Amino acid sequence: MKESPLEDGPSPDESRTLARLIVQVADRARDRFTTAIEPLGLPVPIARTVLLLTHPMPLREIADQLGCDPSYVTTLADRLEDRGLARRVTGEDRRVKLLEPTPAGLELQKRIAAAVGGSAAFARQLPAADRQVLSALLERLLED
């Protein structure tokens, strides 16, 4: 290797390979999620939102958690309401609207959680120690 000991950064090629790997694994995780909830007959964004809604939550916070635009959260909230899974309640600050899960929403949330955490659980092929290492490395990648 011609690299100096101080030049520890990844080569363009290594960097790309690693990024591709990560994306592949993430795609698989997503597929797993999609497959797990399929029997429930829910669109993925709906399921993701229901999963978030452990308590009444400002639409704005939902946008942050989902990493999407507030206007899209309006759409999502409408769809959850249409399905009877949540309802909007006005916050103390009257500009804010909280999305509050209905009993049906909470029940569904449990079913989704059971489905995605069930027999097809992610990373079940890694021993606990390795999962911990992986987790730590990923967190460092997020620090940036």
Added chain:
Amino acid sequence: MKESPLEDGPSPDESRTLARLIVQVADRARDRFTTAIEPLGLPVPIARTVLLLTHPMPLREIADQLGCDPSYVTTLADRLEDRGLARRVTGEDRRVKLLEPTPAGLELQKRIAAAVGGSAAFARQLPAADRQVLSALLERLLED
């Protein structure tokens, strides 16, 4: 071989947390890609296809590599041809069409590669040893 008696599998919660982490990191990698190619003014799927095209490649293989439907590859191939980045050539098996990069396509490919492998290289904050560990763990997750 039976399972270890020490229940080593992830809890539903751990599994979900890990999956969420992976997806976050992958999203970041995707954002990085998008940002890196932005100056080139190319839609992401076009850039991804150009990057694949190191040699004439059957449309079918492109679909496999991209993980998408063949009908979408038709669309992509059309768009690359429109931009003068590739052309279709008929294969020996005359059902097959190969997508062949033009000189302009190859040139652009180099520019894309340089952009995505450049200063914003993925995982540059991890030392080489850690990158290797990460890579190995990810590969095990893909084995399934």
Added chain:
DNA sequence: TATTGTTATACTCTATAACTATA
């Protein structure tokens, strides 16, 4: 009969811009 690719179409996810209502 199975496989490659194409066509026409349609759908999902998601954002942008302009707006309303509070604060």
Added chain:
DNA sequence: TATAGTTATAGAGTATAACAATA
């Protein structure tokens, strides 16, 4: 003036189904 949410609209990305050509 700044923030939360909404409306209307549009666009990207991608799939499905039926089909054609070749094997």
